[in-house]
Amino acid sequence: MNKFWIVLFHTxxxxxxxxSFIISTVITLALVVLVTNLGSIISMFDxxxxxxxxxxxxxxxxxxxxxxxxxxALDTDEALEVEKADKPEKELEKDVRDEKLEGILIxxxxxxxxxxxxxxxxxxxxxTAVSTIEQALSQAKIAVGTAELNVPQEKxxxxxxxxKVNSVALKEGAKTEEELQKATGLVYVVLFVIYFxxxxxxxxxxxxxATEKSSRVMEILxxxxxxxxxxxxxxxxxxxxxxTQIAALFLVGYLSLxxxxxxxxxxxxxxxxxxxxxxxxxxxxxxxxxxxMLGYFLYATLAAFxxxxxxxxxxVQQMISPMILLVVAGFVIAMVGLSTPDSTFITVTSFIPxxxxxxxxxxxxxxxxxxxxxxxxxxxxxLTIVILAVIGARVYKGGVxxxxxxGGLKNIKQALRLxxxx
Numbered sequence: 153m154n155k156f157w158i159v160l161f162h163t164x165x166x167x168x169x170x171x172s173f174i175i176s177t178v179i180t181l182a183l184v185v186l187v188t189n190l191g192s193i194i195s196m197f198d199x200x201x202x203x204x205x206x207x208x209x210x211x212x213x214x215x216x217x218x219x220x221x222x223x224x225a226l227d228t229d230e231a232l233e234v235e236k237a238d239k240p241e242k243e244l245e246k247d248v249r250d251e252k253l254e255g256i257l258i259x260x261x262x263x264x265x266x267x268x269x270x271x272x273x274x275x276x277x278x279x280t281a282v283s284t285i286e287q288a289l290s291q292a293k294i295a296v297g298t299a300e301l302n303v304p305q306e307k308x309x310x311x312x313x314x315x316k317v318n319s320v321a322l323k324e325g326a327k328t329e330e331e332l333q334k335a336t337g338l339v340y341v342v343l344f345v346i347y348f349x350x351x352x353x354x355x356x357x358x359x360x361x362a363t364e365k366s367s368r369v370m371e372i373l374x375x376x377x378x379x380x381x382x383x384x385x386x387x388x389x390x391x392x393x394x395x396t397q398i399a400a401l402f403l404v405g406y407l408s409l410x411x412x413x414x415x416x417x418x419x420x421x422x423x424x425x426x427x428x429x430x431x432x433x434x435x436x437x438x439x440x441x442x443x444x445m446l447g448y449f450l451y452a453t454l455a456a457f458x459x460x461x462x463x464x465x466x467x468v469q470q471m472i473s474p475m476i477l478l479v480v481a482g483f484v485i486a487m488v489g490l491s492t493p494d495s496t497f498i499t500v501t502s503f504i505p506x507x508x509x510x511x512x513x514x515x516x517x518x519x520x521x522x523x524x525x526x527x528x529x530x531x532x533x534x535l536t537i538v539i540l541a542v543i544g545a546r547v548y549k550g551g552v553x554x555x556x557x558x559g560g561l562k563n564i565k566q567a568l569r570l571x572x573x574x
Contacts, residue, residue, distance in 0.1 A: 156381045163389030167356065168396065177397055181404050188408040204254035204281060207237040207244050211260040215267060218295050219259060222288035232284055248274055257285060267293045335436055336490065339517035342440045343510055345398065346447045347483045351476065353394045354451040357386055358459030358472050383460075383545060387452045394448070439516045439526065446533045447509030451475060453537060457544035482507040486514045493518045502529055505536035 167173055210216040216236050223234050237244055237256070247253040255273035262268055269289050271282060458471045485507060489498040493515055502512040502525075512529035515521050 156385050159382055159385035160389040160392070163360070163386050164392050167360070167390065167393050173393075173397075177400065180397075180401060184401060184405045185408045188405060189411070205233045205235065205252075206255050206257055206281075206285075207239075207247075207253055208234050209237045209241060209244070209256065209258045211258065215259045215261075215292060215296065219288055219292045222291040222295070223284065226287050226291070227284055232281060245272065248272065255281070259289075267296065335433075335517045338436065338440065339490065339514055342444060342513060342517075343483065343486050346444055346510055346513075347479065349394055349398070349444070350447055350451045350479050353390050353448065354455035354475065354479075355468075355472060356393075357390050357452050358455040358468050359465060360386060360390070361456060361459035363465055383453075383456050384541075387449065387456060390452065391448060436517055439513055442530060443509045443513040443516075443533075446530065446537065450506065450509065450533060450537050450540070451479060453540045453544050457540075457547035460547060478506045482510045486510040489514050490518070503532060505533050508533045 208216055208219065210219075220234050220236075223232060234257070239247075241256065241258070244253065244256045248256060251274070255271055258270040258272070260268055260270075267289060269285065271285060273281075454475055455472055458475065459468060462468055462471050485498070485501055489495070489511060492498065498511060498515065501507045502515050504511075508529045512526065512533075516526050
């Protein structure tokens with residue numbers, strides 16, 4: 153057992169010190185800091201807080217005041233600054249070309265009295281400004297129309313106030329609307345963690361085994377450590393590496409969110425609200441940890457013995473590509489299933505072992521399913537891991553001494569034959 157821990161920590165520290173791991177971790181941490189402080193970073197490049205100036209030519213002499221009020225109500229960030237034109241249109245066009253103005257808006261009414269607008273700018277690629285103008289014009293059209301029909305403003309506000317529908321679940325034990333929103337946020341996070349951790353760390357295991365074989369280090373290792381111990385030591389070593397990286401990401405993300413929130417960042421408040429798990433049942437958090445662990449060991453075990461039957465690093469991606477397709481398929485099904493978690497297709501696929509870590513957790517997170525279904529999904533996945541471990545240990549045992557080119561089923565069969573002879 154002593155040799156097991158030696159290989160485990162050797163795998164952990166050797167991968168921890170690699171340049172690729174350090175660089176990828178630093179880049180990921182930088183992206184986390186960037187996302188959580190995006191609002192503050194954008195504000196650093198603002199030119200004094202002044203909005204884009206737009207001159208408004210009101211040919212009807214009736215629309216400017218109403219339109220300006222609507223822009224002010226809609227443009228809470230003050231990205232636009234509208235002013236009534238005091239120059240002829242040609243001179244204003246010259247100001248736009250000289251970049252003294254962002255654009256010109258011409259307001260008018262056609263023969264039927266319908267409001268229309270024309271926006272002129274150097275470039276019309278800024279869809280945000282055009283979108284704000286269109287919304288303000290739509291609101292102005294309603295305001296002007298109701299004023300002409302003598303409709304009181306209070307009645308108009310009541311008419312256009314969105315209707316709030318309160319959802320009530322009649323099934324005993326079903327999640328409330330607030331619990332469902334928080335659980336959905338947790339499901340999103342866990343699904344992405346499972347997806348990226350499986351792709352990253354399972355591929356790392358396969359590459360690690362193939363690298364050692366290509367350098368003939370494996371021949372030295374198997375003389376002192378049994379191949380089965382090697383395989384599981386590598387699985388746990390890379391798992392520890394993954395926990396280290398994920399812990400670093402969450403720690404930096406949390407500290408960055410706290411810092412951004414103290415500065416009044418709206419994006420930080422939104423992200424923190426999305427990640428709030430205060431109302432999530434403890435059972436859901438336990439299931440998240442269980443399915444994350446099951447997903448890793450399921451695919452890591454598969455990756456270990458797939459990596460053991462290739463002799464060149466160049467063949468690793470080809471060998472594990474079917475495994476990657478399984479991971480991608482499970483993730484896509486889970487993402488689609490978030491909108492219809494109670495569909496028959498989602499229910500059936502949640503019992504398929506290679507999809508269960510993601511899809512069964514989706515169902516556990518957003519639905520109130522019987523305990524036996526979750527337990528059956530866990531049991532099927534755990535049994536699959538045991539079967540893969542038994543077969544994988546035999547393949548690994550024979551595969552570490554194979555140096556044939558390529559990969560595939562033929563190599564797996566050859567590895568199994570070699571394991572019987574040893």
